[in-house]
Amino acid sequence: MTSTIHHIQGPKNPLDKLGRPLHDLRISVMDRCNFRCPYCMPKEQFHDNYQFLKSRERLSFDEIVRLTRLFAGLGVRKVRLTGGEPLLRTNLADLVGDLTSVPGIDDLALTTNGVLLGQHAVDLHANGLRRVTVSLDTLDPELFTRMSGGFGALDQVLAGIDAALAAGLAPIKINAVIERGVNDHTALDLLDRFRRSDVIVRFIEFMDVGNRNAWRPEMVVPSAELVKRVQERWPMHPVSENYRGEVASRWRFDDGVGEVGFISSVSQPFCGACSRARLSSEGKFYTCLFATEGLDLRAPMRAGCSDSELLEIIRGAWTVRADRYSEQRDSLRRSDPGHKKIEMYYIGG
Numbered sequence: 001m002t003s004t005i006h007h008i009q010g011p012k013n014p015l016d017k018l019g020r021p022l023h024d025l026r027i028s029v030m031d032r033c034n035f036r037c038p039y040c041m042p043k044e045q046f047h048d049n050y051q052f053l054k055s056r057e058r059l060s061f062d063e064i065v066r067l068t069r070l071f072a073g074l075g076v077r078k079v080r081l082t083g084g085e086p087l088l089r090t091n092l093a094d095l096v097g098d099l100t101s102v103p104g105i106d107d108l109a110l111t112t113n114g115v116l117l118g119q120h121a122v123d124l125h126a127n128g129l130r131r132v133t134v135s136l137d138t139l140d141p142e143l144f145t146r147m148s149g150g151f152g153a154l155d156q157v158l159a160g161i162d163a164a165l166a167a168g169l170a171p172i173k174i175n176a177v178i179e180r181g182v183n184d185h186t187a188l189d190l191l192d193r194f195r196r197s198d199v200i201v202r203f204i205e206f207m208d209v210g211n212r213n214a215w216r217p218e219m220v221v222p223s224a225e226l227v228k229r230v231q232e233r234w235p236m237h238p239v240s241e242n243y244r245g246e247v248a249s250r251w252r253f254d255d256g257v258g259e260v261g262f263i264s265s266v267s268q269p270f271c272g273a274c275s276r277a278r279l280s281s282e283g284k285f286y287t288c289l290f291a292t293e294g295l296d297l298r299a300p301m302r303a304g305c306s307d308s309e310l311l312e313i314i315r316g317a318w319t320v321r322a323d324r325y326s327e328q329r330d331s332l333r334r335s336d337p338g339h340k341k342i343e344m345y346y347i348g349g
């Protein structure tokens with residue numbers, strides 16, 4: 001496993017309409033979550049009677065491994081397991097073990113809210129996981145509870161991070177979504193706590209997810225503003241990209257203790273280098289985080305399609321891809337201020 005990954009453009013690897021290769025696959029293994037972060041799964045919509053998938057509707061581990069093998073044949077090298085909350089999926093470590101042996105996949109990572117990480121860190125590491133990202137927006141317990149939709153568990157998340165480090169999953173990344181007027185005043189506390197450790201904090205601009213999460217442009221704290229605030233406290237300098245299309249811009253502290261990342265999908269959209277595909281837990285293939293519709297891969301798979309037929313379906317979908325929602329966001333919103341037409345289905349992760 002390595003973080004310096006370069007895309008190898010093989011003769012059979014498809015390019016989309018904008019010349020982008022297929023390199024990363026984010027697999028949602030579980031649509032349910034044990035949190036209700038208002039920016040992602042607001043309680044009002046994901047309420048007690050919300051119809052999540054039944055277990056037979058989710059892709060089985062065998063189906064996920066089969067599709068991953070096919071995606072690897074089309075150029076995918078990096079896989080990230082996400083959700084919902086991926087650690088709610090029973091025996092996730094078994095899937096990790098299976099995926100690490102898929103030829104071509106040289107980077108397997110997991111994004112989790114960390115609540116169950118303490119229970120599973122050792123097994124995940126033993127089965128070959130080497131990279132984990134934990135979502136943690138603030139260290140303020142009350143604010144944490146609010147930002148998780150009332151669930152609390154900050155101590156469990158912190159214990160999960162410690163357990164993951166102890167299990168050998170270092171360095172760990174932390175994803176912190178920053179919302180103006182909500183948690184931006186606590187952002188630097190995360191750096192204060194983690195910058196001397198094997199934990200790399202990355203600040204994420206609050207993204208619009210259709211009209212589900214009451215997003216307003218003024219709630220976004222542009223990375224440039226956060227960079228300035230961090231600079232004032234701890235001088236730092238930018239570090240060059242590890243690889244083309246890397247989502248975070250990275251900065252290293254001048255005093256030599258650690259680094260910080262900024263993910264600026266709102267203020268500096270990076271669609272032009274996006275080589276990412278998404279697979280939902282029910283087996284739909286999406287070519288954009290904000291896609292409206294996915295292509296069902298479960299139905300043809302369960303109807304008995306061969307590998308080569310499935311490969312053609314996936315290749316066909318990638319080659320017609322022209323989406324670049326983040327770059328078009330401003331003009332779409334201007335032409336449709338109520339953004340009824342741009343209610344996007346957000347495939348987390």
Ligand SMILES: C[S@@+](CC[C@H](N)C(=O)[O-])C[C@H]1O[C@@H](n2cnc3c(N)ncnc32)[C@H](O)[C@@H]1O
Nearest residue numbers: 040083084085111112113135175206207348349
């Ligand atoms: C959808 S979650 C799924 C995995 C897991 N439940 C977790 O929270 O890490 C993946 C990532 O998406 C981020 N995310 C969700 N909604 C977002 C939004 N509106 N803006 C920016 N990031 C968001 C979360 O903070 C998290 O880091």
Ligand code: SF4
Nearest residue numbers: 033035037040084113
């Ligand atoms: S961000 Fe992660 S933890 Fe929060 S509601 Fe979404 S899926 Fe759950």
